[in-house]
Amino acid sequence: MEVLVGEDRLVATTRNISLGGVFVETTAPLPLQTRLQIRFRIPTQSEPIEVGGEVRWLEPGGAEQLPGMGIRFQGLRAREVWALNRFFQG
Numbered sequence: 001m002e003v004l005v006g007e008d009r010l011v012a013t014t015r016n017i018s019l020g021g022v023f024v025e026t027t028a029p030l031p032l033q034t035r036l037q038i039r040f041r042i043p044t045q046s047e048p049i050e051v052g053g054e055v056r057w058l059e060p061g062g063a064e065q066l067p068g069m070g071i072r073f074q075g076l077r078a079r080e081v082w083a084l085n086r087f088f089q090g
Contacts, residue, residue, distance in 0.1 A: 002039040002040070004036060004038070012025060012026040019081060019084055019085070020073060021072040022073070023069070029055070029068060033054060033055060035052065036055070037052055037053070044083045044086040049076075051075055051076050057069065
């Protein structure tokens with residue numbers, strides 16, 4: 001997954017995804033309420049999904065959890081919702 005903030009690009013590992021958003025592991029989480037763009041691929045859609053988002057929570061990490069941030073999607077299109085739903089069913 002790519003997280004784009006202005007000219008900056010962060011590559012992060014996706015740990016949890018839903019129609020509402022995604023949790024990504026990163027040792028350099030962005031501040032709360034940071035608005036960003038996310039680009040990722042899923043097997044049920046040939047084109048990458050690119051959607052706006054906002055950092056909603058931070059996870060400092062610990063013994064059983066890597067650090068990261070929760071990002072809420074903003075503006076998923078109907079075809080992306082459909083593709084995500086197919087992915088979740090598979």
